[in-house]
Amino acid sequence: MRNKVEQAITDLLAIGVEKGYIDPLDKILKQNQLLALLKKESLGSGLIASHPLPEAKALLPTFLDFAVETGVIEESITEQAIFSAQVMAILTPDTSVVNRKFWEVYAHNPKEATDWFYDLSRDNDYIQTEAIAKNIAFDYASDYGNLELTINLSKPEKDPKAIAAALMTESVHYPLCQLCLENEGYSGTLTHPARANHRIVRFPMDGETWGLQYSPYAYYTEHCIFLASEHRPMKIEEKTFQNLFGIVEQFPHYFVGSNADLPIVGGSILSHDHYQGGRYSFPMDKAPVKEAFTLEAFPEVSFGIVKWPMSVIRMESVDKQALTKAAVHILEQWRGYSDETVDIIAFSQETPHNTITPIARRDGEKFVCDLVLRNNRTSDVHPDGIFHPHRDVQHIKKENIGLIEVMGLAILPPRLKDELAEVEKYLAGEENALADMHREWADGIVVSDGDYRQAIEDAVGAVFQRVLEDAGVYKMTAEGLAAFKRFVDSL
Template sequence: MDVYQALQSLLSRALDAELITAEDEIYSRNQILSLLGLDNFPAGLKADGELDIPGLLEVLTNYAVDQGITEDLTSKRDIFSAKIMNVLIQRPSDLNRTFYEKYKRNPKEATDYFYNLSRNSNYIQTKQIARNISYQFKSGYGTMDITINLSKPEKDPKQIALEKQMQPSSSNYPKCLLCIENEGYSGRINHPARSNHRIIPVDLTGEPWFLQYSPYVYYNEHCIVLSAEHRDMKIDRSAFARLLEFVGKFPTYFLGSNADLPIVGGSILTHDHYQGGSYEFAMARAEEIFSFKLTNYPDIEAVTLKWPLSVIRLKGTDQGELADAAQEILESWIGYSDPGAGIISHTGNERHNTITPIARVRDGRFELDLVLRNNRTSEEHPLGIFHPHQDVQHIKKENIGLIEVMGLAVLPARLETELKEIESYLLGYDADVKEYHQAWARELKEKYGHELNHETVSEIVRMNVGAKFVRVLEDAGVYKQTEAGIVAFRRFTAAL
């Protein structure tokens, strides 16, 4: 397919996706011709329906590389293709107007519109996401989601070398990947292309916040809600109130926050933000274990869950009461120690206790899940007592953030090849099994010996990865799902 055919096909795809109208077609074509260094276009050219938008962008970007318009680097390619798509997307003011016109009719209509736009504009990297390995694992707690994350492209050596040569940016603009200044930002060698990025303003607790989607969605409509202000993550009453207000405005979405302390928090603690979407995780479906009363809040139902992490679920109809109750539980937890259960609230002035909160609307009531977290370390567990322990770190060593807490494993890309080597070993072939997997591989061979063949080996390995993920979550639970753990959990809830 030549460059003109690819451009006409891209315009046709953009029309079909309602990114542009027929009135925009000539203007859009001319803008993209300019980006490609072209000043003519053959008459009567018909679209070719063979390639999708990511495929057509690749053809156009390859042409730009061949012509010396852009460099053959991942970052430069992304910057160029995002500039092409930016031509085909509304300006922020027009997009926001369209979003809220649809919102007045139905919040779901508005989010459907914005999600589809984010996919069709290639901001959500659908082609890369399709590379992920995803499956489900039935556990004693419910059906877990397992993903080996292959969506983020690996940097080529030339790009890595260029990044090392770059001086730190004196402008510090944008300050981070979540700042509102990313909207429409062209990008650079060490900062992703954002020309085709749009955000929707949402007022929460009287403050300006913004809705966007994750470029590498891990589940349906994986969204990010971020503060206009670049400020640290903080779990407090205002955070609970914002989560509840958001799901009140968008009841088909849940919204949660990473914890605000290292080890138990997410990868970005320096910009206040939440994550949500239209997906029901295993934790949302978890069984209830016991209920208890909150003395100051008789209208709120409080229960604990059969889940590897320790969860208090509050149910009620009044957002303000729920936020108040959650704040009281947070304050109690921050100062709570139970040495017999291994829970120490402070080491000197260093605080260890916090909460990972998740809000949703279900059956006409608000639910606020409060996941109790503690980031204390010890000689035996230097990365965290309530963090994946040494014997499961060969599968997952990183922080257990919001997404994992709810029952979705986001596992490192290295496992794609490493697990294939384990499969080869289990089938009796010569294999390069990494040292940190060897004890586990021997266990699997001993356990499944006669069951291992070409038809069964992949499923056996996958299911045992799922079992390891459940262990990862159990390690992160401050109260274990044992008789002693539940008794200790009751001690805390009794103190409320």
């Protein structure tokens, strides 16, 4: 094992130098940092790097095995995650170096700059590519075009030891949340993820400093997060649209969108101002405009109702200021709009219900912005939300419908991997442990040519279409479109 770990040390340092992450002058410094982390006092002489060099993350099992065997760490999920990040932090340049390199490349080509940062974030195992590869993905040909579905298996399982220890540990609120700048380089604890290998690119936006980072458990290509340097709540307001258009102006090859800012229809982290983006075209992007309309106050902007199960107004213009003003006008009008014939009520006393999920991207010189109308009201019939997945589909998806799902990519819970395997056994007439909540749905699945897997995936896809239809404030029916047009007329 000692010979093996010494070869891993040699290879990791060689990878760092070859990739440009470690300056050759710093090689001995980094070598001694790695020895200190492993509690090793020396390194054998005459070691030569492997040829070809492995991926850096492929060396992690060797480091972990050595650390566990020698008592440096315990064999727990949490300790191994923290230790892995510390190993990769030695490979990872400091924040100042990362930012200097990023902006040097950006001056030549913005896409090459994000390519470099994305490669670093994968090479140093911050983006958990091996975990992401475990996700189960498939498509569904819906009435609105192709929908994409993922059973998310990439998030790490909870460590029982860490859970038990956390209950006995006094809570420390540092960093304040998982999107704060203070996460950069943070070692991690029993209750906060390891981030020693995490780096954030700073960029200016409208007089503020913002951060660009990638998602560790990416749901799509180059899934990134744009975050405010100040820990403050999310809001959908004029500044939101200015920021979205400012981001796609600086990073024209990326889309960017914001979760809605109200519970039920909002994202998982409403306490920190941030947006999600990436280099990806979603099903909603490809959806056509069903009906165009004009607003006299905004002649520079084209508008249209999108053919999509959720209620989407698409705006396009080369003038981002005009687009911002139009978006604010629609937002303000929607905030106070009610139509009880289709269950849309703007306020319950002082509690607001209407908001928007906005998404921006570039199409050549044009700025394109999709405004998805949202309402988070509940009722006795629908206590989880009138425009939320209804109870008859919650056996598949009961979580909030956030930005990513809005655009046609379902993020389904990991429990479905095992539950759908039991559905397949049930349909095949084999012994099974089918969950009661799936039984009625499973009885309605039609299997062709004995292809149980395809039949189940199609049935799950049909449920996701229904989920989006449930979340749409205006249904794609004659009545729903008439109500949608009434709102458009109010503009």
